[in-house]
Amino acid sequence: MIHRRNALALILGAPLLAGCVTARPTYLEAGMEGEYRLAAGDRLRVIVFGQDDLSNLYTVEPGGTIAMPLIGAVPVAGATTRIVEARVAERLRQGFLRDPQVAVEVDTYRPFFILGEVASPGQFPYVDQLTVQTAVAIAGGFTPRADRTNAEISRTIGDAIVTEAVPMTFPVRPGDTIVVAERWL
Structure with a gap:
């Protein structure tokens, strides 16, 4: 009986645990391949x-x-x-x-933008080796309600704007818009 209960808990809990796993974004990573592409503001x-x-x-x-x-x-x-x-x-x-x-x-480089649950949202100069976490630091840090595990990045790739959830260690490119959401709990 104990094995059935554990198996049932694992089956019922799997969808909840799956939400905790952060997969590497595929479209945004594709936008980072190759040499830097110029755009307005550079x-x-x-x-x-x-x-x-x-x-x-x-x-x-x-x-x-x-x-x-x-x-x-x-x-x-x-x-x-x-x-x-x-x-x-x-x-x-x-x-x-x-x-x-x-x-x-x-x-x-053209600036990056950061919105949402940061102390000073706005436009900031791009610096080399920028990650979401360092972008948050440049914007004055998180607000007390901020989700500190993931953020959303919008990036222009070709003629499309791609938006994906990313971990805090994800690299930021010039022109990206970062949105730090409010946490649920």
Whole structure:
């Protein structure tokens, strides 16, 4: 009889325990593969060797472009820094420079956003190696009612916005929106 009771408790309790297991998000992890993709709000340092007037900091505009002297708007949204280097060099080759040498790096990443049960919700500058837990710390910590085990991240992947529950150790990317929910108990 004891074995039946234990088996019954295990069968009835399994759905409750399953809610406690946190699986790694698949869609958000897919958004972290490969090189960093640029988007509006990123600030780029573009260096055209030997051309001090063209070398400068350029902010990616809401339309996904940077505006450079001589060549105008260059589309950069969704591109890597290597792709932007090639695009700028190609445009400069079209009547402006014979063999342009271009280097592009991200000077400042777009901010991340945090909402919900944190002391100071809002927009914050992205820092390298950011996790949900460190983002909460940047936002002043949890409120007394905060769920301290999981949060929700919304991330743009391609043309879609993907939202998933993640553990506190999950990596945050520039542009992510984190929501810390209120705990139930």
